Amino acid sequence: MLKFDIHHRQGLARVGIIHTPHGDIKTPAFVGAATRAVVKALTMQEMNDLGSQAILANTYHLILRPGTDLIEEAGGLATFNSWHKPTFTDSGGFQIFSLPNVKITEEGVKFKSHIDGRNFEMTPESSMQAQWAIGADIHIAFDHLAKSESRADMEEAMHRTHRWLDRCVDEHLRLEDRRSMLFEGPPEAGKPRMSAPRPWRRAEATQPEKSMLVYPQYLYAVVQGGTFNDLRAESAKYCAAKPVDGFGIGGVFTADGMGEMLQTVNAILPEDKPRHLLGMGQEPLDLFIGAEFGCDTFDCVGPTRMARNGSLYTKDGRINIKNAKYTRDFTPLMPDCDCECCKNYTRAYLHHLFKTDEITAKVLASIHNEHFIVRTVDHIRAALQDGSFQDYKQSFLSRYYQK
RNA sequence: GCUGGAAUCGUCUAGUGGCAAUGACAAGAGACUGUAAAUCUCUCGGCUUCGGCCUUCGUAGGUUCGAGUCCUACUUCCAGCA
Numbered sequence: 001m002l003k004f005d006i007h008h009r010q011g012l013a014r015v016g017i018i019h020t021p022h023g024d025i026k027t028p029a030f031v032g033a034a035t036r037a038v039v040k041a042l043t044m045q046e047m048n049d050l051g052s053q054a055i056l057a058n059t060y061h062l063i064l065r066p067g068t069d070l071i072e073e074a075g076g077l078a079t080f081n082s083w084h085k086p087t088f089t090d091s092g093g094f095q096i097f098s099l100p101n102v103k104i105t106e107e108g109v110k111f112k113s114h115i116d117g118r119n120f121e122m123t124p125e126s127s128m129q130a131q132w133a134i135g136a137d138i139h140i141a142f143d144h145l146a147k148s149e150s151r152a153d154m155e156e157a158m159h160r161t162h163r164w165l166d167r168c169v170d171e172h173l174r175l176e177d178r179r180s181m182l183f184e185g186p187p188e189a190g191k192p193r194m195s196a197p198r199p200w201r202r203a204e205a206t207q208p209e210k211s212m213l214v215y216p217q218y219l220y221a222v223v224q225g226g227t228f229n230d231l232r233a234e235s236a237k238y239c240a241a242k243p244v245d246g247f248g249i250g251g252v253f254t255a256d257g258m259g260e261m262l263q264t265v266n267a268i269l270p271e272d273k274p275r276h277l278l279g280m281g282q283e284p285l286d287l288f289i290g291a292e293f294g295c296d297t298f299d300c301v302g303p304t305r306m307a308r309n310g311s312l313y314t315k316d317g318r319i320n321i322k323n324a325k326y327t328r329d330f331t332p333l334m335p336d337c338d339c340e341c342c343k344n345y346t347r348a349y350l351h352h353l354f355k356t357d358e359i360t361a362k363v364l365a366s367i368h369n370e371h372f373i374v375r376t377v378d379h380i381r382a383a384l385q386d387g388s389f390q391d392y393k394q395s396f397l398s399r400y401y402q403k
Numbered sequence: 404g405c406u407g408g409a410a411u412c413g414u415c416u417a418g419u420g421g422c423a424a425u426g427a428c429a430a431g432a433g434a435c436u437g438u439a440a441a442u443c444u445c446u447c448g449g450c451u452u453c454g455g456c457c458u459u460c461g462u463a464g465g466u467u468c469g470a471g472u473c474c475u476a477c478u479u480c481c482a483g484c485a
Contacts, residue, residue: 035438056437094437114439140437222437250437279437286436301438308441309434324431362441 002138002218002245004274004296008385012266012294015384018246018274020086020137021215022078025053027274027296028384030281030377031088032370033304036061037071037081040304041359041366044083050339050371051378055083056299059130060092063120064113068133076135076213088299089136090278091127091222094250097145104144106160124167128219132175135213140248140278141168143222154226157251161224162238169242172219183214218245220276226251229264236268246274249295255280259289266294282306284313284376284400288393291380303373307365310354313372317400321365326351339371340364 003019018025025031032039032047034055039047047055057077062068074080077087096102096111103110108123122130127142142164146157221239225231239247247269252258258280269275277295280286282302290298306312310322314334319326321333329347337343341350341364353361376396383392 033438040438041441058438061438088437090437095439099439143437145437248437253436255436276437282436300436301440302436305435305438305440305442309443311435320433322432357441359441 002274004246004272006272010384010387010389011292012263013292013384013389014271014294014296015381016274016296018086018296020054020218022084022086022137025086025297026381028287028291028377028381029053029297030287030374031056031276031297031299032374033299033301034081034083035301036065037077039366039370041308041362042304042370044081046340046363046367047083047370048085050367051374052085052370053374054086054088054297056088056090057134057136058090058092058095059127059134060090060095060122062089062134063092063122063130064115068130072133072135072213076215078135078137086138087136088138088276088297089131089134089140090299091131091140091142092122093127093143094145094279096122097147106163108142124164125171128168128171128175132172132179132213132217135215135217137215138218138220138246138276139172140220140276141165141222141244143224143248143250145251146224146226149226151226151228151231154224154228154231154251157226158224158231158235161222162235165221165239165242165244168219169221169244173243176216179212179214179216182212220244220246220248220274222248222250222278223265223269224251225261227257227261229261232261232265233268236265240269244273246276246296248276248278250278252277252280255283255285255289258286259293262290262293262295269294281373281377284373285397287373287377287380288397291377291384292389292393298377300373303369304366307369308362310361310365312350312365313369315396315399316402321347321350322354323351333368334372337368337372339368341368341371 004016006014006016008015016027018027032052032055035058037057039055062071071077071080078084096109099111099114101112108121110119110121112119122142124142131139144157144160144164146153221242221244223232223235223239225235249265266275274296275294276297277290279300280290281298281300287298306318310320311318312321312333326347331347332342333347333350334342345364350361350364379392380389383389
């Protein structure tokens with residue numbers, strides 16, 4: 001089981017540490033979106049320097065390119081992309097369900113690559129195998145996304161997600177058993193299964209299957225149910241009963257009603273396992289609500305996508321640096337920010353880089369936005385720890401969202 | 404000097420008798436939440452009571468119900484020949 005220590009609680013909120021084979025994550029934490037094993041526009045060194053603790057890659061994208069075998073051969077995701085810190089993979093379900101012409105059956109999903117039209121099939125088992133090959137520390141179960149917001153569709157998607165979760169768990173445990181047999185021998189009574197961290201070399205297996213990464217990997221179930229809190233409760237109960245290491249909360253698209261939903265779900269989920277709020281974190285409000293109601297980690301493509309499109313966070317809300325009014329603004333983007341962008345460059349310079357479509361515009365903007373969100377969650381963690389959360393939330397949000 | 408060719412909204416460009424006029428870029432603004440996103444959308448002659456009205460395709464005339472489009476002259480530019 002994934003080790004998760006909780007040091008402090010305040011209502012549903014908690015402060016803790018997730019211990020992964022590639023290091024610790026102090027929670028609550030924002031996990032950078034590295035869909036194709038890269039945080040767009042940034043190097044892993046830059047991600048490290050801006051304070052990121054973990055990244056999340058996407059199984060769908062990595063299956064298409066470069067292929068999961070290649071990542072396994074490289075020594076796993078964290079070695080391949082030189083991150084060397086905790087990693088997550090999303091199952092790919094979310095992406096596949098958003099493709100046109102997907103064929104969904106109880107067995108799994110058939111789809112065509114959006115790159116070259118090649119046919120692929122993904123099942124709960126194959127998603128687990130792909131994620132084990134990619135070798136992130138934490139995997140997300142292959143879930144079914146509802147085709148609409150309707151209750152009938154949500155219910156169908158939830159039940160299939162549950163059935164698929166059972167298959168994900170079986171396959172995950174099979175892969176973990178195989179790994180531990182290969183590298184640690186049969187479990188001894190009284191001795192914990194989890195191995196000490198080791199060098200992340202790929203090991204040649206002597207068993208029929210060809211190779212395997214030596215470190216343990218962990219699985220999160222996904223809670224579904226859309227905007228229907230009774231479905232959310234049902235899903236949380238189902239997931240809570242499974243031998244998984246943590247939980248993803250999926251299918252959340254707006255902050256409206258999110259707090260109530262999280263209260264329902266997180267009151268049911270076991271306290272001693274981490275919870276990841278899938279895909280939320282573009283709006284600071286999401287992060288405050290998520291942390292307040294018991295979520296430990298977040299990921300979101302928003303900060304870096306916004307950055308590439310010139311929409312930059314400040315304490316007074318987002319600004320579009322491409323606007324003409326910043327042409328002669330020779331002040332830092334955010335004066336009290338200690339990111340590389342704000343410490344060294346002015347709004348006028350950023351404006352110029354964007355207007356001339358220089359690559360560095362996206363680099364500096366991504367550094368700032370990612371830093372902004374990572375540090376906001378860091379502050380939330382500190383505030384929870386010292387009891388000032390409500391004050392911090394109030395002062396941050398009233399300034400950020402004032403009009 | 405002669406002979407061709409060309410002048411269109413910031414720029415380049417489409418247009419060969421019904422046109423406020425094509426497309427691209429530039430410019431102005433907006434969107435973006437488990438990334439088919441360095442992407443996408445809107446505006447882009449002026450006014451408007453949103454039905455229109457006014458002014459526009461180098462300049463000045465002309466032909467025509469009607470001209471960016473045809474004719475004449477002029478101006479400027481390009482090419483070739485002197």
